[in-house]
Amino acid sequence: MKYEWAIIGGGVHGCTIANYLIKSGRTTTKDLVILDPHDEPMKRWKALTSRIDMKYLRSPFVHHIDVKAFSLQQFHDPSNHTDFYGPYKRPSLSLFNEHCSSIIQEIDLTKCWIKGRVIEVCKEAIGWEILTSSNRTVLAENIVICISANESVHIPKWAEGIRAEGLCRISHIFSEDLKSLEDLHPPIVVVGGGITAAHTVIKLSKIFPGDVTLLSRHELRVHGFDSDPGWLGQKNMQSFSKEKDYDMRRKYITTARHRGSMPKEIYQKLKNLERNGLLRIVLDEVLTISKKETDFGLKLKSDTEEMVTKSILFATGFSFSVQETSWLKKLILSEKLRCANCGYPIVNQKLEWCPHLYVSGPLAELEIGPVSRNISGARKAAERIVNHHIL
C-alpha cells in the first residue's frame, strides 16, 4: 500500500501537521501514516515536561495542536480557575495534554501509528520508500520530517570524560537513564541557567530542601517567552523573510532567542527558595571536575575553593546536528538537498526541501524563523504545508 502522507516523528509537530492535513480534507486517517519510535503520540513531550514537573506551558493558550486558535479555550471547563496562568493565559500542562489527547482521539490518530525509528528514506519511481529500524518498509507520496532536536542531551565538554564512566550520580535531567530524582544523593548541583534548570531545582528543593545548588554561568535572565512575540507575525518576520543570505537568517535566529531565560514567576520562585535557605544560587562557570571517593569536586572560574557535591544534574539542553543524523545526511546526498552553512535545510516558502518532501521544527527554522521549534512553529508549518497542498 502507498500512503498519501508519511510523517516522520509523532511529537507535537507531527501530530499538529497530521491534524491539519486531516481536518483540511487534504488526506484521511487511512491515507496517512506516522512513524515514531514510541508506543503512542507525543510520548517524548510528555516525558520531558513531566520529568521537570512543569505546571504551566511557557506559550499562550492559542498555541496548541488543533486548527482553530480558540480550540483549547473552548475545551477547558470554565469552572476550573487554575487552567490558565497570567495575562497571556498560559495553559496548564494537564489541560494542554488533555486537549491534545482529545484531538488525537477525534481524528483517530493512533490508527495512523507505526512504531519504529526511521533509518533510511529513498526516492523511488513510485514515491518515497521509508525504512524503519524494525525492518518495516513504508511507501508514501509525500513526507514531512518532524524529528525535533529533543533526543540527544547536551553535556558540557568539561564533564564528557567523567560522564563516559557511566556514573549514575552525574546525569542529564532529560537522560533516559535517570530513573527518579528521589534516588539522587544530596547535595546536588544542577548545572544550567534556563527554564529547565529552574523547574528542576524547584522540584529538587522540595525533595532535598537546602541541599540543592543552581550553578549558572550567567545572571538569571527573565523573559516571558523564549523569543519576542514580534517573531510570530509580520513585525519581525518581514525582514527575516526578505533576507536572502542564510547566514544572516541564522544570525537573526540566534539573536532573537532568549536562550537560558525564564518567565518572571519562575524567577521569583527561585529567589524565594534562596531567601528561605532551601536553594543556593551560584553564578559561576566550571573549569574542571574531579572525582574524590564518593564526591565530585568542581573547580570554578571565579572561586578558589572547590565546590564539593555528591550528585550533578545537567539542565544544559540538547545537541542536534542535521549533518550528523546519518539517515538525513544520506538523503541530503542522494537527493542533492540544499543546506545552509549552519547545516540546516534551505527550503521554499511551502517548506518543501524538494518536491513532496516537507520539513517542520528545527529543520524549517531558516524559513519559519526563531519560533520554528515551538508549538507556534508547528502551527505555522502545518498552515504552510496544508495551504500549499491544495486539492
Ligand SMILES: Cc1cc2nc3c(=O)[nH]c(=O)nc-3n(C[C@H](O)[C@H](O)[C@H](O)COP(=O)(O)OP(=O)(O)OC[C@H]3O[C@@H](n4cnc5c(N)ncnc54)[C@H](O)[C@@H]3O)c2cc1C
Ligand atoms: C521541557 C520542555 C518544555 C517546553 N515547553 C514549551 C512551551 O511551553 N511552549 C512551546 O511552544 N514550546 C515548548 N517547548 C519546545 C517544543 O514545543 C517542544 O520541544 C516540542 O516537543 C517540540 O515538538 P516536536 O514534535 O518537534 O518534538 P518532539 O515532541 O520531541 O517529537 C519528535 C518525535 O520525533 C521522533 N523521532 C526522532 N527521530 C526519529 C526518527 N528517525 N524516526 C521516527 N521518529 C523520530 C522522536 O522520538 C519524537 O517522538 C518545550 C520543550 C521542552 C523540552
